[in-house]
Amino acid sequence: MLTYVVRRMLWIIPVLFFVSVITFSLMHTVPGGPWSREKKLPEATVRLLNDKYGLDEPIVAQYLNWVGPLHIEDGSVACCGGILAGDLGPSYKYIDRSVNQIIGDGILTTMQLGLMAFLLSVAIGLPLGIIAALGHNRLPDYAATFISVLGISTPTFVSSMLLIVVFGVVLGWLPVNALKWDTDPTAWILPIIALSLFPIAQVARYTRASMLEVTRRDYVRTAHSKGIGQRTIVIVHMVRNALIPVVTILGPVLAFLVTGSFIIEYIFSVPGIGREYVSSITQRDYGLIMALSMFYAVTIAVLNLVVDVLYAYIDPRIRYS
Amino acid sequence: MTEQTGAIEAGVALERRKSTGLWGDAFRRLIRNRLAILGGLFVIFLALLASIGPMVTPWEYFDQHTQEVISNNNRPLTPMQQVEGLDHVHVLGTDNLGRDMLSRLMDGARISMMVALVVQAVVLFIGIPVGAAAAWFGGRIDTFLMRITDVVYAYPDLLFIILLGVAFRETFFGKALDGLLLVFVAIGLTSWVTMARLVRGQLLSLKETEFVEAAKAIGVSDRRIVTRHLLPNALGPIIVAVTLGIPTAILAEATLAFIGIGVQAPRASWGSLVADGQAYLRSFPHMVLFPAIAIALALISFTFLGDGLRDALDPKLKGKQ
Numbered sequence: 001m002l003t004y005v006v007r008r009m010l011w012i013i014p015v016l017f018f019v020s021v022i023t024f025s026l027m028h029t030v031p032g033g034p035w036s037r038e039k040k041l042p043e044a045t046v047r048l049l050n051d052k053y054g055l056d057e058p059i060v061a062q063y064l065n066w067v068g069p070l071h072i073e074d075g076s077v078a079c080c081g082g083i084l085a086g087d088l089g090p091s092y093k094y095i096d097r098s099v100n101q102i103i104g105d106g107i108l109t110t111m112q113l114g115l116m117a118f119l120l121s122v123a124i125g126l127p128l129g130i131i132a133a134l135g136h137n138r139l140p141d142y143a144a145t146f147i148s149v150l151g152i153s154t155p156t157f158v159s160s161m162l163l164i165v166v167f168g169v170v171l172g173w174l175p176v177n178a179l180k181w182d183t184d185p186t187a188w189i190l191p192i193i194a195l196s197l198f199p200i201a202q203v204a205r206y207t208r209a210s211m212l213e214v215t216r217r218d219y220v221r222t223a224h225s226k227g228i229g230q231r232t233i234v235i236v237h238m239v240r241n242a243l244i245p246v247v248t249i250l251g252p253v254l255a256f257l258v259t260g261s262f263i264i265e266y267i268f269s270v271p272g273i274g275r276e277y278v279s280s281i282t283q284r285d286y287g288l289i290m291a292l293s294m295f296y297a298v299t300i301a302v303l304n305l306v307v308d309v310l311y312a313y314i315d316p317r318i319r320y321s
Numbered sequence: 322m323t324e325q326t327g328a329i330e331a332g333v334a335l336e337r338r339k340s341t342g343l344w345g346d347a348f349r350r351l352i353r354n355r356l357a358i359l360g361g362l363f364v365i366f367l368a369l370l371a372s373i374g375p376m377v378t379p380w381e382y383f384d385q386h387t388q389e390v391i392s393n394n395n396r397p398l399t400p401m402q403q404v405e406g407l408d409h410v411h412v413l414g415t416d417n418l419g420r421d422m423l424s425r426l427m428d429g430a431r432i433s434m435m436v437a438l439v440v441q442a443v444v445l446f447i448g449i450p451v452g453a454a455a456a457w458f459g460g461r462i463d464t465f466l467m468r469i470t471d472v473v474y475a476y477p478d479l480l481f482i483i484l485l486g487v488a489f490r491e492t493f494f495g496k497a498l499d500g501l502l503l504v505f506v507a508i509g510l511t512s513w514v515t516m517a518r519l520v521r522g523q524l525l526s527l528k529e530t531e532f533v534e535a536a537k538a539i540g541v542s543d544r545r546i547v548t549r550h551l552l553p554n555a556l557g558p559i560i561v562a563v564t565l566g567i568p569t570a571i572l573a574e575a576t577l578a579f580i581g582i583g584v585q586a587p588r589a590s591w592g593s594l595v596a597d598g599q600a601y602l603r604s605f606p607h608m609v610l611f612p613a614i615a616i617a618l619a620l621i622s623f624t625f626l627g628d629g630l631r632d633a634l635d636p637k638l639k640g641k642q
Contacts, residue, residue, distance in 0.1 A: 293480055
């Protein structure tokens with residue numbers, strides 16, 4: 001098991017390498033550069049800016065500068081810098097801030113949002129799925145299935161807008177612009193709900209399907225015939241076994257929460273890093289794009305690993321060679 | 322026993338269910354699932370709307386009835402609103418530029434249907450060969466292909482699609498089909514991984530069956546075994562995966578259109594319709610409501626259809642006629 005975990009963690013490194021290379025090259029195929037603004041800057045200025053930020057070096061050199069084993073500048077090669085030195089580079093969009101600062105400012109907020117939405121999704125999704133399965137083909141099932149199908153069929157931006165209009169504007173109960181958690185907690189209610197609608201539906205669907213499958217198992221029948229109470233059967237035998245396959249979708253769910261947050265952050269103006277994402281791409285802020293892509297890639301890879309390990313932990317039948 | 326002999330003696334045929342084979346059985350099970358039928362009907366409706374709809378409407382989706390909007394105090398027309406001096410009525414109203422909503426919704430249907438078809442075509446085209454090769458050849462080829470899928474899987478989907486969209490926006494490829502081809506291919510490139518894993522899993526277990534052993538013993542070539550024996554037996558889960566993958570693709574395209582990537586104006590993807598109508602949400606909700614409902618209905622019907630197919634093709638349900 002330990003070797004498996006170590007092996008998986010080592011695999012993350014080449015994966016990250018490929019992700020960074022692909023992102024880097026794609027980024028540089030986008031026509032224009034970070035200085036393409038509404039008003040065209042004079043040639044000389046662009047050249048000086050490129051020189052200052054090392055954007056006139058050959059692509060391979062730029063990549064090496066970013067990663068950091070070398071520092072190539074106008075033909076001179078020196079040691080170190082870049083990621084290996086913990087420096088993610090300057091931001092081309094926010095001239096007075098470095099990428100490190102931007103990420104530092106926003107990452108906590110984004111992770112808080114994602115975590116809270118995740119907890120809400122599990123807290124509501126699991127019971128919903130269990131109730132649906134237990135009331136199979138009766139009202140609880142239809143109601144829960146209806147809710148979950150609605151949840152996965154409504155795009156995030158639509159449900160967010162509806163929530164804003166209903167609760168923020170018409171009813172006026174909740175504020176619609178979220179600031180940091182500590183300054184105004186109520187402002188986070190809407191974004192968290194909006195973000196968790198899709199995962200709730202996913203978790204509920206999978207839990208329901210899994211519970212239905214477990215209902216057919218022999219050990220449930222044996223427990224019934226032994227006279228064990230329904231409640232005990234459900235809690236002790238069914239739920240624990242049904243949860244196993246559900247854990248496998250938790251990985252993609254977490255990935256969605258991490259990445260899907262940027263639509264939410266955009267609509268609700270949450271000051272996290274997700275909001276920076278799309279704008280950094282369209283504004284070709286190379287430093288930010290690379291850093292955020294790496295962040296997402298690492299998060300997804302690590303979360304998948306955690307889920308796989310958890311999966312093996314929960315289901316003793318699984319052995320990783 | 323006596324009954325049987327008696328029946329045989331009487332020459333009466335014993336009651337037997339006509340054997341209809343795997344697909345016949347599955348089809349009958351599918352028919353019985355009312356939700357799946359509803360979903361299927363709506364899918365057919367969307368397909369008809371997408372293919373012949375635009376030929377039937379009096380206006381094109383880009384026709385601007387500016388005079389009508391101006392005469393309406395520069396406000397978009399609401400559904401069925403009567404304007405003096407005009408003999409026609411816009412059944413679903415117009416947008417702020419005077420374009421008929423119904424026609425634009427139909428264009429959206431066209432786009433969504435294309436998304437469904439093209440993306441799944443890409444997924445099948447890449448996923449099946451990769452999965453089959455990994456399963457059949459095993460060993461190093463399997464590891465290599467699975468590592469590639471790991472990299473693609475770890476890559477944040479939306480980022481890749483956005484990068485691809487922005488990078489190739491100005492090229493010929495990006496302009497094909499009003500920017501749609503780019504979106505389809507991009508979405509397809511990020512979605513083929515689950516299909517490859519599915520096919521690989523299916524083929525791995527099918528590889529050990531006796532009929533494959535027999536085929537190998539007779540000397541059937543590798544390619545024939547895969548194409549004529551393994552793949553047809555894996556068709557069930559593949560069909561389900563394709564159907565259930567369509568809502569994800571439509572959702573992805575809608576989200577991209579919402580943030581402004583992919584479909585170029587004046588084409589009317591449902592996502593871009595929502596984005597256009599966002600500013601008028603409070604006063605003219607019909608601009609957002611109709612495309613939002615359209616997206617939800619499309620997603621719901623494909624989901625029901627996919628669920629129905631999965632239940633119908635699941636061999637474990639054999640006992641439950």
